[in-house]
Amino acid sequence: MVIDKTKMTSLAAATSQPEMAGRSLWADARRRFARNKAAVFGVFLLLFVACFALFGGFFAQWSNEELDFSVMGQVAQIGGPSLSNGHYFGTDDLGRDLFARTVQGTQISLAVGLVGAAIAVIVGTLWGATAGYFGGRIDNYMMRTVDILIAIPYMFVLILLLVMYGRSISMLFIGVGLISWLDMSRIVRGQTLTLKGREYIEAAKAIGVPAYTIIRRHILPNLLGVVAVYATLLVPLMILTESFISFLGLGVQEPLTSLGALISEGAGTMSYGTLWQIAFPLFFFVVTLFGFFFVGDGLRDALDPKDR
Amino acid sequence: MTTPLLDVKDLRVTFEIHRDGDLPWAAPRKLRAVNGVDFSLLAGKTLGIVGESGCGKSTLARALIRMLPATGQVNWQGETDLLQLTARQMLKYRADIQMIFQDPLASLNPRMTVGDIIAEPLRTHRPTMGGKERRARVKAAMERVGLLSNQVNRYPHEFSGGQCQRIGIARALIVEPKLLICDEPVSALDVSIQAQVINLLDDLRRDLGLTIVFIAHDLSVVKHISDEVMVLYLGKMMERAPSDELFAHPQHPYTQALLSAVPVPDPQIERGKVVIPLDGELPSPMNPPSGCVFRTRCPRAQALCAETVPEPTAGPHSYACHFPGAVTQEEIAAPV
Numbered sequence: 001m002v003i004d005k006t007k008m009t010s011l012a013a014a015t016s017q018p019e020m021a022g023r024s025l026w027a028d029a030r031r032r033f034a035r036n037k038a039a040v041f042g043v044f045l046l047l048f049v050a051c052f053a054l055f056g057g058f059f060a061q062w063s064n065e066e067l068d069f070s071v072m073g074q075v076a077q078i079g080g081p082s083l084s085n086g087h088y089f090g091t092d093d094l095g096r097d098l099f100a101r102t103v104q105g106t107q108i109s110l111a112v113g114l115v116g117a118a119i120a121v122i123v124g125t126l127w128g129a130t131a132g133y134f135g136g137r138i139d140n141y142m143m144r145t146v147d148i149l150i151a152i153p154y155m156f157v158l159i160l161l162l163v164m165y166g167r168s169i170s171m172l173f174i175g176v177g178l179i180s181w182l183d184m185s186r187i188v189r190g191q192t193l194t195l196k197g198r199e200y201i202e203a204a205k206a207i208g209v210p211a212y213t214i215i216r217r218h219i220l221p222n223l224l225g226v227v228a229v230y231a232t233l234l235v236p237l238m239i240l241t242e243s244f245i246s247f248l249g250l251g252v253q254e255p256l257t258s259l260g261a262l263i264s265e266g267a268g269t270m271s272y273g274t275l276w277q278i279a280f281p282l283f284f285f286v287v288t289l290f291g292f293f294f295v296g297d298g299l300r301d302a303l304d305p306k307d308r
Numbered sequence: 309m310t311t312p313l314l315d316v317k318d319l320r321v322t323f324e325i326h327r328d329g330d331l332p333w334a335a336p337r338k339l340r341a342v343n344g345v346d347f348s349l350l351a352g353k354t355l356g357i358v359g360e361s362g363c364g365k366s367t368l369a370r371a372l373i374r375m376l377p378a379t380g381q382v383n384w385q386g387e388t389d390l391l392q393l394t395a396r397q398m399l400k401y402r403a404d405i406q407m408i409f410q411d412p413l414a415s416l417n418p419r420m421t422v423g424d425i426i427a428e429p430l431r432t433h434r435p436t437m438g439g440k441e442r443r444a445r446v447k448a449a450m451e452r453v454g455l456l457s458n459q460v461n462r463y464p465h466e467f468s469g470g471q472c473q474r475i476g477i478a479r480a481l482i483v484e485p486k487l488l489i490c491d492e493p494v495s496a497l498d499v500s501i502q503a504q505v506i507n508l509l510d511d512l513r514r515d516l517g518l519t520i521v522f523i524a525h526d527l528s529v530v531k532h533i534s535d536e537v538m539v540l541y542l543g544k545m546m547e548r549a550p551s552d553e554l555f556a557h558p559q560h561p562y563t564q565a566l567l568s569a570v571p572v573p574d575p576q577i578e579r580g581k582v583v584i585p586l587d588g589e590l591p592s593p594m595n596p597p598s599g600c601v602f603r604t605r606c607p608r609a610q611a612l613c614a615e616t617v618p619e620p621t622a623g624p625h626s627y628a629c630h631f632p633g634a635v636t637q638e639e640i641a642a643p644v
Contacts, residue, residue, distance in 0.1 A: 020461060022422075022463045023466065025419060026419075198414060221417075
């Protein structure tokens with residue numbers, strides 16, 4: 001038998017090549033995301049807000065608790081934004097530095113949003129994936145529990161909680177965390193049900209992979225896209241919820257503050273001509289929400305190119 | 309007499325269907341997807357299972373590896389009845405029985421690299437094996453099925469259908485199974501790729517001494533690879549015989565009708581060929597015909613067929629029919 005020399009050398013060349021790097025679905029999604037201008041703009045907005053929240057405190061001339069007695073009483077006249085007296089964003093009604101307070105408000109609002117979304121991601125994903133994967137009676141009990149919790153008017157309960165146990169930031173985290181995972185668990189369960197019927201799950205079962213490993217190795221990585229999109233869209237919703245509660249006067253307690261509380265205060269003094277008191281918190285509030293929504297939309301388009 | 313690797317007796321899979329609108333306490337309706345199938349398979353042999361869509365082929369395959377609840381006996385190497393084992397005991401046998409699926413791309417997790425996919429059975433059944441050895445084995449398996457081993461870090465969507473099926477085969481073979489169940493492994497592939505995959509399976513069977521259960525609805529594919537062929541209809545065995553015997557002397561009218569529908573790659577023969585038409589639809593397995601299940605579409609059906617269920621005959625060529633025999637001239641002439 002004659003062996004074709006050229007073919008053998010080309011075969012040898014092909015087999016001796018170094019391992020090729022594959023392009024994962026994540027890498028594809030990253031490329032699509034980077035091409036989406038609105039999404040990239042959203043990322044920059046969020047970076048800007050995050051830098052403001054993290055490092056803004058270093059530039060503040062005043063702390064958020066100090067009262068500036070020189071402007072007290074004539075805030076409307078000399079409490080406006082100025083570089084000379086160190087109140088970059090002006091002062092609030094009591095003469096406190098609005099820059100420092102906005103930095104702190106942004107920190108608190110972001111923390112509430114991120115904690116709420118993190119609880120939703122962890123609890124909601126595990127709950128939904130477990131219910132969806134095992135199905136049957138377990139699914140029934142778990143999802144009926146969710147239905148019951150969703151049926152409770154959460155704002156009412158949250159307000160009761162805050163009234164009964166006092167207004168504290170931890171109570172706010174608990175309240176937001178209790179409600180945020182419910183929708184997530186429903187979405188994740190639905191997605192798990194579709195994934196469960198896929199042949200690669202069946203293949204893993206046939207191999208004998210234990211159920212827990214199937215969830216971790218096969219279901220969760222395929223859920224991650226949906227979860228990531230929903231989580232980024234959940235953060236602004238949590239911020240909105242917290243702001244609404246703060247606007248009602250039930251949110252975080254002084255001297256702590258949040259964007260919602262600042263907007264509420266600013267709205268109260270609008271008629272005295274101190275517009276900066278609402279403008280600056282509102283600006284950061286809107287920019288944060290825009291950033292999250294842009295990024296969430298971009299993620300959704302990037303992760304699911306078919307569904308545009 | 310040697311002990312068969314796999315000896316299946318009276319295998320039944322029954323689904324209980326509770327339809328919407330039924331009262332919660334109403335007895336569920338029974339769908340008998342596999343209704344008393346027997347066969348035995350010697351080590352190193354290939355059994356082809358053919359039948360129309362919905363005749364219970366895939367259900368049978370899944371019942372063998374305990375992915376569906378089944379009754380009957382599945383005796384492994386004459387010792388263990390797989391259906392009696394607990395899930396934990398079954399795990400030991402899962403390494404010996406591996407499966408290849410119909411849709412090559414759908415049976416691979418899109419988020420995992422090919423190397424991880426092929427290594428999954430190793431991680432499950434040989435958890436003590438080191439990463440280096442595992443990697444070497446994966447590469448060896450990839451080369452064995454005709455893939456370039458340097459593509460180990462790629463993802464399934466970067467491969468063609470035929471290559472994906474090779475990945476599936478590599479995954480099944482990496483734990484050196486004794487029995488390979490192929491559930492329509494080539495139905496989703498182009499004809500030219502089908503031949504490659506079939507030849508690969510044939511080579512592997514010869515080199516590794518594999519025993520194969522090969523499910524297909526394409527008779528020409530089954531003929532090429534099988535030692536023995538079983539024809540299923542509505543969850544029941546119609547005819548079972550050594551491959552040559554079945555294709556040369558089919559006894560059951562259903563087998564004859566199936567064979568007559570296979571195209572012959574020769575226009576001279578194809579033109580003169582007579583196709584025995586199979587009229588009507590496959591009856592619902594929820595409500596199968598009385599007596600012989602095939603009687604509603606059978607050209608030879610008589611009153612007896614509606615009354616008694618034909619028992620499969622004994623011997624290597626087994627058929628379940630009251631009126632077996634070669635095709636007669638009247639059947640060819642008569643429009644059914």
